[in-house]
Amino acid sequence: MSQRDWVAQAIRKIEADFNRSADTHLIPLALPGFPDIDVYLKDESSHPTGSLKHRLARSLFLYALANGWLHAGSTVVEASSGSTAVSEAYFARLLGLPFVAVMPASTSPEKIAAIEFHGGRCHLVPSACGIAAESARLARETGGHFMDQFTYAERATDWRANNNIAESIFKQMEKEAHPVPAWIVCSAGTGGTSATIGRYARYRGFETDVLCADPEHSAFFDHYVRSLAGTPVQDDVAPAPPSRIEGIGRPRAEPSFIPGCVEAMVKVPDALSLAAMRYVNARLGRRVGGSTGTNIVGVLQVAEAMRAAGQVGSIVTILCDGGERYAHSYYNPDWLQAQGFDMAAADAAVRATADTGAALPPLTLARRSAGE
The missing domain is CATH 3.40.50.1100 (Rossmann fold)
Known part of the structure; x- marks a missing residue:
């Protein structure tokens, strides 16, 4: 041969595999503390290999x-x-x-x-x-x-169409009360998802902003801040230790992270990420990964901002993967204790915000100026 x-045969095999697969679900997640804001989780854990x-x-x-x-x-x-x-x-x-x-x-x-x-x-x-x-x-x-x-x-993802994650989200939102999300919240491992969503929203003329939630030990947030100041440095390096939220956060700003596709970024402490992960676990009755928790903290951040501005609407975020892969760590009390996490305080903070609308602990936020 x-x-x-x-x-040609290899491409046919991959396309046939895709043709056998269904789209991933968009799951509503009611936050009692924000009754005028509809939140949805794009459940990427239902792919054949279990993740985004x-x-x-x-x-x-x-x-x-x-x-x-x-x-x-x-x-x-x-x-x-x-x-x-x-x-x-x-x-x-x-x-x-x-x-x-x-x-x-x-x-x-x-x-x-x-x-x-x-x-x-x-x-x-x-x-x-x-x-x-x-x-x-x-x-x-x-x-x-x-x-x-x-x-x-x-660059490998076709951000204009081809059933990318952005196209799928907007199509699934069409019949919702607020079909065009005010915000889509994601986190960065490579930066490919935030680039795809940001590009697609602009290409289609949607007034949707992208918030990227970055874990505690990662270079992406500082790189974004530098880009806002007009002094991006591609080899920005985060201090040790490496990210404890598997799959997201990097020790350097990777080439696939495109700051111009993101309207805002928030730095999320790892304890809050894991508390939000546990909150989603309790609400959905199923385990999710730590990166989903990081995203949920980002959702709470923009929900607070929307409420303060008197804005109603919808927010979509990503359920990146299931929690079964983290039984030895995030769902293990001994591991959490060894890492020095104060989970009681973090759990209480996330519940108070999600369930009553209380303010989150202050987080480090960077945002592009309106009109840029």
Whole structure:
């Protein structure tokens, strides 16, 4: 079989897999403290590989195939803290390609098991800072291809259509009381989701703002602040330790994070992220991941701002993945205690805001000026 025929067959397999899949649900989440604001969770945990990263992996594979970067027998290598690697392992197996995930040694054992379940191999390194360089080295050694989600996430996704997450959200909102969300809240792992949503909203003329919620130990927020001041520095680096909210937050500002696609950012303490995660768990009766909690804190932040401005409307955010992958950590009291979290205070703060409308603890916020 020629290379061209193999690529055509590979693309058909991925498109057929997509055609077999249903869209993800949009779940209402009533916040009693904000009765005039409708909140929705875009449940990305229902993808075949259990997270938002399933969309990204599909786009990255199609992008690599269309660019001629993959061929029969290529070893696919990715730098990932877990969920992207799970999804890429799924697509690599679909195409009959070997897959290696380069990830920090701190990655949850549940995610490692999921990667191995889909036929991938895990290559652990001491720190998240070194995973890209190690991935590039492994790709060179094997004659394979480094997918490099942190560089290609924003360009691999077709932000105009092709059932990207933004198109799906706006279509599902069409019959709601407030069909055009005032805000869409997401967090950044690569920055691809915030870029896709921001671009699509502008392309379609929707008056929807994007808030990016950044975890405690991450470089994205400071990079955004620099961009607002007109002095962006691409290699902004966050101080140690690395992000404790798996899947989001990075030790450097990655190329796929596009500050111009984001109207505002908020820095979220990890304890509040996990308290909001626990709040959603109690409200939905199912476990969600820590990044969903970070997003919910962002939702509460913009809900407060909307109420203060006398604004009614809707907010959409992302339920990024299920909580089953974090049984050993976020849902383990011993782990929380070892991390030094005061969960009683954080839980009380989130409940008070969500249920009664009380003010959140002060958070660090940066926002683009109106009209920019």
